[in-house]
Amino acid sequence: MVIVMKDSASETMVDAVSEKLEKYGFKVHKVVGVNRTILGGLGDIRNLDIREFEIMEGVLEVLRITEPYKLASRAFHPDNTIVEIKEASFGSDVVTVCAGPCSVESEEQLYTIAREVKKAGAKVLRGGAFKPRTSPYAFQGLGERGLQLMQQVGEEMKIATVSEIMEIAQLDLMVQYIDIIQVGARNMQNFSLLRELGSVKKPILLKRGLAATIEELLMAAEYIMSGGNYEIILCERGIRTFENYTRNTLDISAIPVTQKRSHLPIIADPSHGTGRRDKVAPMARAAVAAGANGLIIEVHHDPDHALSDGAQSIYPHQFQRLMEELRMIAWAIGKRI
Amino acid sequence: MVIVMKDSASETMVDAVSEKLEKYGFKVHKVVGVNRTILGGLGDIRNLDIREFEIMEGVLEVLRITEPYKLASRAFHPDNTIVEIKEASFGSDVVTVCAGPCSVESEEQLYTIAREVKKAGAKVLRGGAFKPRTSPYAFQGLGERGLQLMQQVGEEMKIATVSEIMEIAQLDLMVQYIDIIQVGARNMQNFSLLRELGSVKKPILLKRGLAATIEELLMAAEYIMSGGNYEIILCERGIRTFENYTRNTLDISAIPVTQKRSHLPIIADPSHGTGRRDKVAPMARAAVAAGANGLIIEVHHDPDHALSDGAQSIYPHQFQRLMEELRMIAWAIGKRI
Amino acid sequence: MVIVMKDSASETMVDAVSEKLEKYGFKVHKVVGVNRTILGGLGDIRNLDIREFEIMEGVLEVLRITEPYKLASRAFHPDNTIVEIKEASFGSDVVTVCAGPCSVESEEQLYTIAREVKKAGAKVLRGGAFKPRTSPYAFQGLGERGLQLMQQVGEEMKIATVSEIMEIAQLDLMVQYIDIIQVGARNMQNFSLLRELGSVKKPILLKRGLAATIEELLMAAEYIMSGGNYEIILCERGIRTFENYTRNTLDISAIPVTQKRSHLPIIADPSHGTGRRDKVAPMARAAVAAGANGLIIEVHHDPDHALSDGAQSIYPHQFQRLMEELRMIAWAIGKRI
């Protein structure tokens, strides 16, 4: 941490800051310039609210020099973390695609779609059983029955499964039935839930919140990791901006930025990130071209009758064609699907 | 709902849209213009994903003409809802101020601060027992002991209390000890939690998420109301923007905008909305001048040693002076504190 | 400037950074910690692109410790700058209100409105002659004739005038006819124009761009000041956010933040900041309550027939009532109108 004193700061003010730094266990270095004094504090700031220093008398600015996360940072773990489950692998030179319906609606629906996406090359089957709906009047998911179907199809077809958890009370069910537990964007800072997931022995797919900075996404990962669960797959799914022609703005640059800061794999969700079927393919391609470790895509054989998010689900034949394009793009940058 | 067809849309396409509208129970009106056809659908769209129509062939644009919320809308309930608890009242011509420490730290701390804020005119005592901290390494609150202290001080001093709930499992404790249950910004779309709060017989203080639109805030209120709990106090606490000189941007205009759309009272949180002690007073005054039904402010007698958010807590003497300014401002616009 | 080296940085890398710092005229202080090395560079960074250091090998982070502006900063000029023109004063304990029509439309219109706003207490008459319209098909203003009318009314009624300049070619006309030259939000970073205004002997009303940070607003002021014109009035007029229920989000917190960073006066524009007549009064009151040095408000006696922005213009009787409320609010915080 670096604390810059005002030109007008008295020696007493400088000393007060210096003492407070020492009180927190920092080793203090004082640099006295012609006009102003700068204090460098070496130590662990993860537990500290830097605003405590900002409001001290004579302080001009306080600059943090380390990230507030540690376990999630690349400095701590220089090599990529590779999360593996069944035939899926996130973080290596393979681009892994998760696909499936938004919601599990019936046994027939799930089998139909699962067959299609597996054939086209998906390595993980997605499907929601508990649905976070903005409207209290909308379809809320099949619940446990949906999870059972996911497990049944997953085992039969030898494909890993991912489904979203909405509250701590669902954790036992998730662990029993599902391979990868998804934390949705709206729960990214549900700290109670994150803490519980820290003691689970399953990979977590952690989605970035709509207004979360990349730093906060990594802090959320840190929450889980601090509990002992290191198997985390990050997911960019669109942020809020002023643009109205799209629902959200899928932040493609978050992919290379996160990969530089952290060793955790990051995938993209072009379905929620755009909200529109005709934008899914271009943004899926963009994410892979930018270096994403994978994708999660909503596919439905009859989206007009889907019980949720039909408008952003692509048809199986569109998915198949997209996978072919993605294969070439992956190859162009030295990866493979 | 209004659906505008493309200039090039064929009659078959228009008919398909018309039939789909009818299938959903809409009464359809067709307006055939020189260049294009417009379909008006009268009916309940709350249960509908309008994107289903947007992706139909021949459709140029789909326009919603009613809000997706109903119970929370002013159209449904033209008069202000007034939430009353002990001596506090939200929604009338009284501006009600909640104040207290960020976290309950000890019996002595809570008594000291409660005495000061009550003397200065606060009608509700705030104090956190479960703390949602961005860092897993930070102080997490006293838990049930904190709630007990809140109840004890509240009863002794005859002041209502508000404290934040973080997960469903804490609900029984909250109901037992606390007068107003606060839902934090990060839980505004924790739909499982909202649903549970619908069946509680206590007022809910619902904070706007950092990236939530006002419509989403009202939808979150609708979630609770659809369960039967109509006693909701909304709270503006700052949104994410590109500006870096402030933590968040307290959206003062949300106050008159929400009051026009909804009958629910809305208060402002200048402490979290700015994150800096020296900005709390100007923004508190601004919120009241804009017509806020109340405020929630962090006060601490010794913020340098506060266990959380000391930097945004004001001193009791600052709070007292602020209350005097607020009284005059309230009076200037025909209200009182 | 402070440069934090990576844990893995070699001595050669540290030396390279150190030499580059010295090359730019910085005095270098090296702090060697247990894990990492930090370099402090004391000197003038205003002319520097700090990214040049960020991309050097071994560098973890580069932190600026001084603002990139100087003349506009409060550190350079601790006392408030007071801009005075005729009976108007910006920056003292007086809250100065500018009011008038969006566009000058006719002699009669301008006289009518000017009389009303002057009577109610406005000290500056606003009125556009050159209009920046988003649509090329909209009314573009009366041009020089509009400026002449502004001058005529201003002199007759002894009221200062403000009008917007759109391009350098209009500068001579502006200087000839108008007291305060306004730079609109869309021109805030029209550096050619700013440069020209640096040599003008008239106060400049500089509006913050829709996506401009406060730092960029102050840099734009610095552009003008570096040319020798120190009479600048800043103006907050709303920023772009994700919220759709309002056109823009009037950033009230920009007022206290700017006043801390800079000695220049700052006013607010609730008309453009909200875009809706019924939101003008609450936001005007909020701005004054937060400490604004003034306001600029659109008033029209017949807004239904206004040639531009009728929807955000308030009626004279609304303006008069607002001024009464503002007087009390100003008084509540130790100011006056």
Add this chain to the structure above:
Amino acid sequence: MVIVMKDSASETMVDAVSEKLEKYGFKVHKVVGVNRTILGGLGDIRNLDIREFEIMEGVLEVLRITEPYKLASRAFHPDNTIVEIKEASFGSDVVTVCAGPCSVESEEQLYTIAREVKKAGAKVLRGGAFKPRTSPYAFQGLGERGLQLMQQVGEEMKIATVSEIMEIAQLDLMVQYIDIIQVGARNMQNFSLLRELGSVKKPILLKRGLAATIEELLMAAEYIMSGGNYEIILCERGIRTFENYTRNTLDISAIPVTQKRSHLPIIADPSHGTGRRDKVAPMARAAVAAGANGLIIEVHHDPDHALSDGAQSIYPHQFQRLMEELRMIAWAIGKRI
């Protein structure tokens, strides 16, 4: 335009709105529902401020049903516009890359870089002669000498050139020396400048403003087109969001969205869009994968000594490798470079 009346609107209020619509030349259709009345107005709304209707008594909501731009819309011109100049072509199935230094610094520098980028496959040479710098103390460009060098190199190497105009006074020089005239992000709504460019016989490269919606970008294009110049290349170059780890957020989704709304070609600027050398390649690949009609990239053989934006310039060998990757990506989606 569709106007939805409140449930409580009287017949007189409905009639007033209806008459106002007719006054503006709209043909009015009235749909009377059980609860509310809806008025459909068929006519040209390009010249209209819809807020005029929003503030009428009894009006609940006003919905625009056509875009405010016409010449720029795909509805008006269903086929892609193809802008051709020398060997460059924007809008066909060719992906066209513009590359070169941020600023022209010297004859030698320009020749060196031009040779490299041409060899690697660039079809347009970029190079700034007038530089819009945020700081008044920074390098401002070579001026006319820079333009002369661009022309000389362009002719000798048979490569088209693009350079930025900053003010109307530079227009004659630009026309004389340069093939494609660039309008920078900060001038996207410099309406005086746009108007002048409408009568120029050169293609315009129009950059999206940092906070401009896609609609506003298309309105800016409409300004130029309404003057008679239809040769416009749009450019996405990053928008402002709350994320701090990147300078701007390059909005890749703007590419497919704009291509659906408009017939004009759109390219991406990953150099300004990210501000960091190591992010240029991933984002360039993403833009092409999403369907961009081209790119504009800053290349410098000695970025450490570049007079501007060295930190975001890539080396010639990086550019060459990037072009190879882009060729494969283009090919994957049925395009070519």
